[in-house]
Amino acid sequence: MIWMESENMIKTTRESFLPFALPSISEEAIDEVAAVLRSGWVTSGPKVKEFEKSFMDYIGTSEAIALNSATAGLHLSLEAIGLTEKDAAITSSVTFTSTAEVICYFKAQPILTDVDRTNNLMTPGTLLETIERECVFDGKILRHKDTGKVVRAVLPVHLAGHTCDMERILEISRKYGLKVIEDAAHAFPAIHKGKMIGNWGDLTVFSFYATKGITTGEGGMVTTNHSEYATRMRIMRLHGINRDTYNRPGWYYEVVDAGYKYNLSDIAAALGIVQLRESDQFWKRREEIAMRYNSEFAEISGLKLPEDDLQGKHSWHLYRIELDPNIAKIGRDSLANGLKDRNIGSSLHFIPIYEHPFYKKKFKFKKKNYPNASRMYDRALSLPLFAGMSDTDVDDVVFAVKDLLL
Numbered sequence: 337m338i339w340m341e342s343e344n345m346i347k348t349t350r351e352s353f354l355p356f357a358l359p360s361i362s363e364e365a366i367d368e369v370a371a372v373l374r375s376g377w378v379t380s381g382p383k384v385k386e387f388e389k390s391f392m393d394y395i396g397t398s399e400a401i402a403l404n405s406a407t408a409g410l411h412l413s414l415e416a417i418g419l420t421e422k423d424a425a426i427t428s429s430v431t432f433t434s435t436a437e438v439i440c441y442f443k444a445q446p447i448l449t450d451v452d453r454t455n456n457l458m459t460p461g462t463l464l465e466t467i468e469r470e471c472v473f474d475g476k477i478l479r480h481k482d483t484g485k486v487v488r489a490v491l492p493v494h495l496a497g498h499t500c501d502m503e504r505i506l507e508i509s510r511k512y513g514l515k516v517i518e519d520a521a522h523a524f525p526a527i528h529k530g531k532m533i534g535n536w537g538d539l540t541v542f543s544f545y546a547t548k549g550i551t552t553g554e555g556g557m558v559t560t561n562h563s564e565y566a567t568r569m570r571i572m573r574l575h576g577i578n579r580d581t582y583n584r585p586g587w588y589y590e591v592v593d594a595g596y597k598y599n600l601s602d603i604a605a606a607l608g609i610v611q612l613r614e615s616d617q618f619w620k621r622r623e624e625i626a627m628r629y630n631s632e633f634a635e636i637s638g639l640k641l642p643e644d645d646l647q648g649k650h651s652w653h654l655y656r657i658e659l660d661p662n663i664a665k666i667g668r669d670s671l672a673n674g675l676k677d678r679n680i681g682s683s684l685h686f687i688p689i690y691e692h693p694f695y696k697k698k699f700k701f702k703k704k705n706y707p708n709a710s711r712m713y714d715r716a717l718s719l720p721l722f723a724g725m726s727d728t729d730v731d732d733v734v735f736a737v738k739d740l741l742l
């Protein structure tokens with residue numbers, strides 16, 4: 337830490353940049369990856385199978401399908417339930433583009449819900465409000481009023497690792513005949529009402545992107561208890577071929593559909609296996625940091641802190657705060673800039689979907705339908721949170737935030 341005198345203020349700047357997220361890669365993980373590199377089999381093979389088995393055991397489902405991203409998982413999930421261009425699907429306005437873009441892959445209609453003010457999640461209330469505002473139900477089929485498309489699925493997003501109210505979202509979805517595909521990119525390892533995320537909806541999609549709770553560099557996993565979905569996804573993740581390359585007894589194979597190239601490599605899976613083993617310890621460290629932030633920042637006026645998940649276990653993927661521009665000493669953008677000046681990274685999760693040029697041009701989303709998402713967009717910021725943060729890193733963030741806001 338360098339101390340600098342600038343006018344009347346004492347300012348601290350870190351010597352090295354602290355990003356808002358970094359992966360934690362152990363020597364054991366590096367050794368396991370190196371062993372795969374030396375083995376002669378680097379694409380999908382025994383390590384992918386082992387990773388799927390370990391993940392399934394951890395979550396408690398009967399199926400786990402490893403893929404090269406969560407986006408691929410969301411895409412194949414919608415493909416497995418048979419989404420077409422005559423259909424629509426409901427998701428949250430506060431998510432990464434992946435959750436909405438996959439609906440567009442099918443030329444289907446994305447329908448967006450607002451979020452709650454506290455955790456910025458789709459709730460049973462915002463889901464029902466959206467259905468009432470934008471859909472008609474004839475007792476059997478739910479249709480999007482504007483396009484006449486059939487609503488087939490709901491995609492709740494466990495933003496930051498705080499779980500959505502799955503019991504009631506499932507209840508509403510069942511009433512309208514909708515499949516539930518959870519975007520759990522942030523929710524490993526998270527528990528909702530005593531049951532791990534991964535076991536609730538029809539399909540659940542996890543991400544192993546570089547910044548996530550565990551990483552494979554790039555990667556994803558879908559969990560489900562429906563074997564027919566798993567079978568379909570295993571075919572569609574590899575060109576629509578009906579047999580794995582690794583298990584193929586001879587040269588013969590059949591292409592049964594126009595599939596995709598979404599398989600995970602054994603190199604990535606080897607990293608995933610070790611990360612999974614280390615995940616409880618990663619989670620404990622993230623929780624410890626989140627609790628330290630909570631207690632350090634409790635007295636700052638105009639600063640809303642993230643809530644612990646009272647319905648279960650928060651994965652603490654992100655530590656998202658909100659600044660009330662009418663009360664806080666400085667606004668969100670000034671805080672982000674102030675942190676940057678002190679060599680500390682931050683991020684925003686997320687720019688609401690309806691704010692992006694593509695979605696604006698393509699669909700008629702009305703901003704007035706998303707008051708809480710819009711409010712969040714003016715106020716939210718994610719502070720650094722990752723298992724590899726040292727106590728000094730945490731001290732630097734605490735000092736900088738207090739220095740800027742008190």
Ligand SMILES: Cc1ncc(COP(=O)(O)O)c(C=O)c1O
Binds near residue numbers: 406519522
């Ligand atoms: C909420 C959410 N969903 C989906 C994704 C996509 O994950 P991936 O990069 O593994 O495709 C992300 C990635 O950041 C995300 O934050």
